Amino acid sequence: MRGLRVVAAFAVLLATYLLGSVFIGMSAVMYVPWYALLSLGRVALVYFIALGVGLGFGILAATNKPAERILVPLFDIGQSVPILGYFPVVLTFLILIFPHGVGNEIGADFLLFTAMEWDIFFGVVGAVKNIPSSVEEAARGYGFTGTNHLRYVVLPAVLPALLSASVLAWNDGWTFDVASEFVQFANSAGVLTTYSVTGLGSYIELATQQGHIAVSWYGVLLMGEIIFISNQLIWHELQNRVATHKPVLAGIIRPDLQSPLGLRRRFRRMFGLRLRQAAQAVRVRDQVSTRWLAVVFVVVLAIVGFLVYARLPIGELQGFVAALTRSGGQLRNVPLYSLYTVGRLFAAYVTCVAISLICAVFAVTKKNFARYFYPLYDLGRSVPYLAVFLPLFVTLHGSLPAGISQEIASFILLMLAMVWYLLFNVVTAARALPTELTEVSAVFGVKGWKRVTDIILPAVLPAFITGSLLAWGGGWNVVIYSEYIQLAGQNTPYILPGLGYLLDNAAYVLGDIPLVIFFLFIMSGIVILLERLVWRRLLRRVERFGVEFN
Amino acid sequence: MKDIVKIFRNGSEVKAIDDVSFDVNHDEFVCIIGPSGCGKSTLLRIIAGLETADSGQILFRGEPKTKPTSKVTMVFQTFGLLPWKTAIENVELPMEVAGIDKAEAKAQADHYLKMVGLGMFENAYPHDCSGGMRQRIGVARALALGPEVLLLDEPFSALDELTAKSLRVLLLRIWGDPALPTNNFVMVTHNVEEAVMMADRIIVMSPRPGRVVGELKVPLPRPRFEHLRDPLFFETVDKLMAMLSSTTEEQM
Numbered sequence: 001m002r003g004l005r006v007v008a009a010f011a012v013l014l015a016t017y018l019l020g021s022v023f024i025g026m027s028a029v030m031y032v033p034w035y036a037l038l039s040l041g042r043v044a045l046v047y048f049i050a051l052g053v054g055l056g057f058g059i060l061a062a063t064n065k066p067a068e069r070i071l072v073p074l075f076d077i078g079q080s081v082p083i084l085g086y087f088p089v090v091l092t093f094l095i096l097i098f099p100h101g102v103g104n105e106i107g108a109d110f111l112l113f114t115a116m117e118w119d120i121f122f123g124v125v126g127a128v129k130n131i132p133s134s135v136e137e138a139a140r141g142y143g144f145t146g147t148n149h150l151r152y153v154v155l156p157a158v159l160p161a162l163l164s165a166s167v168l169a170w171n172d173g174w175t176f177d178v179a180s181e182f183v184q185f186a187n188s189a190g191v192l193t194t195y196s197v198t199g200l201g202s203y204i205e206l207a208t209q210q211g212h213i214a215v216s217w218y219g220v221l222l223m224g225e226i227i228f229i230s231n232q233l234i235w236h237e238l239q240n241r242v243a244t245h246k247p248v249l250a251g252i253i254r255p256d257l258q259s260p261l262g263l264r265r266r267f268r269r270m271f272g273l274r275l276r277q278a279a280q281a282v283r284v285r286d287q288v289s290t291r292w293l294a295v296v297f298v299v300v301l302a303i304v305g306f307l308v309y310a311r312l313p314i315g316e317l318q319g320f321v322a323a324l325t326r327s328g329g330q331l332r333n334v335p336l337y338s339l340y341t342v343g344r345l346f347a348a349y350v351t352c353v354a355i356s357l358i359c360a361v362f363a364v365t366k367k368n369f370a371r372y373f374y375p376l377y378d379l380g381r382s383v384p385y386l387a388v389f390l391p392l393f394v395t396l397h398g399s400l401p402a403g404i405s406q407e408i409a410s411f412i413l414l415m416l417a418m419v420w421y422l423l424f425n426v427v428t429a430a431r432a433l434p435t436e437l438t439e440v441s442a443v444f445g446v447k448g449w450k451r452v453t454d455i456i457l458p459a460v461l462p463a464f465i466t467g468s469l470l471a472w473g474g475g476w477n478v479v480i481y482s483e484y485i486q487l488a489g490q491n492t493p494y495i496l497p498g499l500g501y502l503l504d505n506a507a508y509v510l511g512d513i514p515l516v517i518f519f520l521f522i523m524s525g526i527v528i529l530l531e532r533l534v535w536r537r538l539l540r541r542v543e544r545f546g547v548e549f550n
Numbered sequence: 551m552k553d554i555v556k557i558f559r560n561g562s563e564v565k566a567i568d569d570v571s572f573d574v575n576h577d578e579f580v581c582i583i584g585p586s587g588c589g590k591s592t593l594l595r596i597i598a599g600l601e602t603a604d605s606g607q608i609l610f611r612g613e614p615k616t617k618p619t620s621k622v623t624m625v626f627q628t629f630g631l632l633p634w635k636t637a638i639e640n641v642e643l644p645m646e647v648a649g650i651d652k653a654e655a656k657a658q659a660d661h662y663l664k665m666v667g668l669g670m671f672e673n674a675y676p677h678d679c680s681g682g683m684r685q686r687i688g689v690a691r692a693l694a695l696g697p698e699v700l701l702l703d704e705p706f707s708a709l710d711e712l713t714a715k716s717l718r719v720l721l722l723r724i725w726g727d728p729a730l731p732t733n734n735f736v737m738v739t740h741n742v743e744e745a746v747m748m749a750d751r752i753i754v755m756s757p758r759p760g761r762v763v764g765e766l767k768v769p770l771p772r773p774r775f776e777h778l779r780d781p782l783f784f785e786t787v788d789k790l791m792a793m794l795s796s797t798t799e800e801q802m
Contacts (some may be wrong), residue, residue: 439600440630443618444644444691454643458634545634545675 002237009229016225020218028215032203036226039181039199043173046109050116050169055162058124059154072125079118079473080531081524084179084480085500087111088507089516091183091195104197111180115477116169123165127158160242167235171381174227175417177201178387179481184209185508190491193508200226201387208390209488216391220384228382300521333502334522341483341498342526345475348414352471353464356422360430360460361452364438370431377424385416389482393494402494410482410496417478418471422464429463430456461542469535476527480504499523566592568759571606574699579725579735581749583742583790585797589760590738594701597736598624610699620648623697627704629684631676631691637663637683638672641691648695662690666720682713689721693732700725702737706744714744719775722748726772742794746786747774754790756797764793 020029061071090110095103131153139153181201184194196202204219363369389409396405433456441447441455480500486493486508495501499519506515567589574580582590595601597608599618608615610622623644631640638659645655663672666686676684685705692700702721706714725735739745745752746768754764768786770777777783 436626436628436630437632439595439598439624440626440632442600443598443624444695445618445620445647446643447647450647454635455632458632461634545677 006233009233012229013222013225016222020222024214024218028207028212029218032200032219032222035198035200035203036222039177039201039223040226042108042180042197042199043112043170043177046112047116047166047170047173049109050113050120051162051166054117054120054124054165055158058121059128059150059158061121062125062128068125075118075121077524078114079122080528081520082476082480082527083111083114083176084477085503085520085523086516087179088183088504089513089520092507092511092513095195101197104195107195108180108197112173112176115172115176115180119165119168119172120162123161124158127161128154131157160239163235163239163242167231167239170230170235171227174223175384175386177223178204178384178390182206184488185484185486185504186491186493187509187511192486192488194488204387205390208394211394213391213394216394220387220391223384223387224382227384228379231378231382300517331518333497334499334519337498337502338522338526340496341479341500344410344482344496344498345414345418345472345479348411348418348475349468349471352415352419352422353468355419356426356464356467357457357460359423360426360464361456363427363430364433364456373427377420377427380416381420383416385413386478386481388416389413390485393485394487403496406482406485406494406496410479413478413482414475417474421470421474422467425463425467425470426460429460433459458545461545462539465535465539465542469531469539472530472535473527476523480523499526566760567596567603568761569606570755570760570762572753572762572765574734574736577733579748579750580737581745581752582736582738582755583740583745583752583794584755584760585757585794586740588755588757588797590755591703593755593760594624594703594736594738597699598622598701620644620695621697622699622701623692623695624701624703625685625688625692625705628708629676629681629688631684631687633676636673636675637668637679637687637690640676640687641694644691644695658694659690662693663687665693665724666690680713681709682717685709685717686720689717689724693724693730696731698731699734699736700732702735704738704740706741707739718744718748722774742787742790746770746783746790747778752790754793754797763797766790766793 017029017033020032057067057071057075061068061075087107091103091107094107094110097103098106135153135157139149144152177199178201180197181199182194182196182205184192184196184205186192196206200219200223204216204223207213207215207219359369359373363373392412393405393409396408400408437455437459441451446455479498480503483496483498483500484493484504485495493504495505499522503516503519503523506512506519570589570593572580582593584590592601596603599608599616599622602616610619615622632643635643638656641659641662642655645658646652650658660669660672663669666689668683668686668690671679671683674683676687679687685708688705705721706717709717721735724730725733727733737745737748749768752766752768753762754766755761756763766786766789770780770782770786
């Protein structure tokens with residue numbers, strides 16, 4: 001059975017390759033397998049690094065109080081600062097200190113690492129902290145210490161959470177592959193600079209840049225297939241194996257949910273782990289004092305403020321004017337542009353909310369829903385949305401004005417980045433609605449709209465908020481990407497007014513590192529404020545009203 | 551009122567319940583007892599209309615009954631309260647659904663919450679309540695529409711013994727209250743003493759497939775609390791125990 005699936009997977013990839021060589025041309029697709037292998041190697045390598053770092057520091061943070069107080073806020077900051085926001089700075093810096101090719105490669109790997117690390121780290125911390133005290137006591141009683149303790153207690157306990165974090169990390173890694181392999185911008189003089197490393201991502205981007213849109217879509221398709229196949233062959237397989245050792249979630253699994261493929265059951269298990277993990281990660285971060293974080297923020301603010309403003313009034317007037325026109329002028333736009341970016345995210349978010357709540361209602365009311373939903377979810381989750389963005393923009397631009405095309409492409413990009421978190425959490429919470437509540441609705445005749453407002457929506461609320469928190473995090477990461485497009489042969493970039501544009505412009509065109517850091521700081525500030533003031537607060541408030549899932 | 555309950559159920563692979571029939575008479579308190587896996591909870595759900603029998607039927611006042619009605623309500627093992635609603639909102643819910651006027655529903659809910667001893671806790675959320683309080687809310691909700699039959703699915707098994715004791719007293723008082731229309735109780739339990747203490751008649755079931763293997767009229771006079779030390783109580787308990795252990799021996 002397993003061997004058959006592997007053969008089928010390779011048959012699909014081979015067929016895609018052959019069809020590509022027939023319809024697109026052998027010369028265009030000849031080296032694609034090599035590019036795909038390079039990207040695969042890159043994602044896999046960085047995944048293993050992220051795994052090692054996440055495991056090591058995660059276990060350390062979960063078992064050692066002083067380490068926790070330093071590591072958790074540190075990783076929390078890492079998670080809160082949008083990856084693509086600081087990528088330009090890091091890349092410029094790396095290329096400065098390393099020879100060209102090496103700097104590029106390290107930059108790409110670094111971006112992938114930051115896309116993968118946080119889920120793994122917080123997953124591990126949560127899982128270690130969640131080891132039942134009775135197990136720990138038993139282990140101590142039987143004299144398990146050091147490596148034995150690690151090997152027989154900690155690692156097995158961490159495994160399920162590690163796996164579900166790995167799925168997320170692996171998919172995020174592939175999603176960011178495009179952004180990591182290809183960066184192109186024009187400086188203020190209009191000179192085009194391209195940083196790229198060879199791989200499937202840069203293949204897609206290059207094809208788009210050269211106007212071979214069919215080739216780009218072909219690359220996107222291939223990347224989607226690789227993601228889908230690796231999810232099926234590696235992660236689902238591993239999760240099935242690990243899930244058999246997990247009696248913890250037995251309460252969620254209802255016998256009527258069995259299907260020939262065991263698909264729904266599997267998703268149920270995954271969901272249990274995942275929802276808990278998300279909630280746990282939030283809790284872990286909440287437990288640790290955030291005073292440390294505040295201190296770091298004040299220090300950074302002071303330094304950035306100094307760097308930005310020290311150059312303004314001091315020195316001759318000429319310098320002042322130069323500073324204002326060259327970089328300082330950008331500061332005026334910050335409030336309005338921040339609003340634009342938040343508005344963009346909000347529009348996509350509202351659409352995702354509508355979709356997922358409707359799906360939640362269907363998940364409860366329609367018997368067959370899960371059968372169609374989870375495979376579709378699997379497919380949709382495999383779409384490498386960052387890779388879709390540029391070809392989509394160029395395709396739309398074929399018949400629409402640039403601004404509108406970019407807005408639409410950005411909206412779709414944000415939807416694809418946000419919707420899965422919401423859909424998965426909300427739908428699976430709806431599916432996991434305790435039987436007793438379903439029976440209560442039936443016995444007391446709660447039907448129709450009343451059932452939606454009084455039973456289904458309140459029941460999915462905690463999952464909805466967890467999903468929202470994750471969705472906004474995911475959205476911030478990619479919104480920057482959508483606001484700045486530099487195509488070859490164009491003197492000026494296509495832009496959408498927003499923080500992401502300001503950031504990219506400051507980094508690439510102006511080359512003004514303090515300004516970049518300042519914008520980055522503003523952006524992280526908004527991210528952290530939204531998360532702390534809105535989502536975490538809401539989550540804590542509704543958590544006690546949540547139904548118990550086990 | 552004469553309730554006739556009759557079920558035949560033939561599952562395709564596993565016979566959960568096989569050819570079970572019994573009547574529940576007016577004013578009667580019936581307990582269904584049996585080891586786990588005998589299908590007693592499923593049976594109760596079929597009576598409630600939550601599940602359908604593969605064959606056979608439930609007759610309520612001579613009419614076939616297949617769907618949940620406001621005349622037959624249920625108290626759940628783990629309470630089945632909506633965690634996002636306060637005590638009084640939980641009790642109001644069935645009345646809202648039945649289209650009863652808001653003020654009227656509130657007054658009724660208030661009345662029933664007072665009856666179960668929770669007059670002070672109307673605005674408490676379930677997560678602020680102890681298990682006993684939660685089940686009291688569950689009982690108030692089930693009574694709110696004035697049902698004629700109350701189904702109880704192991705209502706005390708998620709509670710500690712002391713709390714369970716006081717709730718048993720409460721339920722017997724409600725059952726015996728002539729002012730209430732609800733005087734027909736069907737309770738599922740696996741607790742022998744509990745069954746003897748509460749029921750007029752006990753139906754004993756055997757597992758795999760679920761069958762009625764015996765019936766026992768409880769000869770103890772009421773109020774039962776005054777007779778819990780009688781030799782007759784212990785004799786009845788022993789008799790029931792013997793019937794139960796014969797069901798488990800049969801399958802070994």
